């Protein structure tokens with residue numbers, strides 16, 4: 011018995027040339043997103059043998075802004091790519107051909123991991139965690155799965171990609187009169203590029219001030235918050251309630267130093283213009299004043315090349331402690347900040363003292379700090 015033939019899709023919009031062009035755009039977004047994400051991962055989880063430089067001071071602000079923009083732009087590109095190739099996905103694979111099986115499997119893995127990656131990434135920028143697994147580790151593992159599946163996909167499709175890399179004349183199927191096939195390839199490319207650009211521009215405003223007013227996709231406006239800076243987690247949410255009169259700040263090194271808040275204020279103060287650059291993509295520059303961490307290291311007799319563990323009054327959670335690698339601890343811009351934009355730190359910004367360092371993810375700019383520990 012003969013099965014009915016599957017529906018044929020002869021529209022020029024489902025042509026491999028279209029898949030190749032949109033695939034290139036999506037590929038570029040994925041590569042940029044992967045590299046900036048990998049950099050962010052290295053900063054947050056630095057292997058002991060690696061030195062990540064603390065300069066340029068604004069580098070992370072740029073890379074993480076680009077990470078979130080490229081990830082967001084990848085969403086319409088992925089949808090467009092899927093739409094272009096969907097007739098292929100419904101074609102019955104020849105189960106005996108190993109190549110075709112591998113191809114289908116790699117596409118299944120690729121599409122599902124990309125969809126999940128983009129979804130949890132976007133939802134993370136909204137600070138919504140509707141899942142039981144740790145976000146960052148999952149996001150990172152999925153990235154490698156995507157890279158693997160992408161290599162298989164590219165290897166399988168290489169002949170098709172080669173054949174369609176350059177432009178070929180658009181051929182309309184004979185059965186359809188020209189005027190009934192609405193959208194042309196060029197029209198589709200313009201639509202997809204337009205959608206990607208729109209999504210990119212409305213996301214970018216959270217880190218690039220000139221675009222701030224059109225940042226409708228940005229959950230946080232960079233300049234709204236106490237002292238002209240957004241707050242990611244308030245003191246109340248972190249369970250921190252301010253300090254009492256006998257509050258002390260401790261530096262635990264070869265010598266143990268202890269200061270009251272007034273004594274901290276009387277140590278030599280320095281200034282640094284540094285951004286908070288949140289992993290969620292928003293960033294905002296600010297002016298900070300406080301004591302150089304390297305001065306404190308010198309005062310306690312810490313050996314050169316020491317790392318510093320930063321301890322918050324916030325108990326538990328991912329944010330209660332952080333570590334400054336040697337390069338960051340020694341950087342003259344790294345401060346135990348007491349003041350922000352000309353006035354004492356607001357409680358929500360980390361009063362009485364917080365860490366601010368160049369080229370660092372916001373999650374590591376620990377607030378409500380009461381203790382520094384020298385790690386040899």
Ligand SMILES: Nc1nc2c(c(=O)[nH]1)N[C@H]1C(S)=C(S)[C@@H](COP(=O)(O)O)O[C@H]1N2
Pocket residue numbers: 239240241242243248286287288289322324329330358359360372373374375376377378
């Ligand atoms: N102790 C503590 N420090 C913290 C946080 C926190 O929740 N607890 N949030 C971090 C995050 S994710 C960011 S982006 C910055 C934000 O600083 P801000 O609220 O002063 O803008 O603080 C960081 N420091």
Ligand SMILES: [Mo]
Pocket residue numbers: 242287288289290372373
């Ligand atoms: Mo953050």
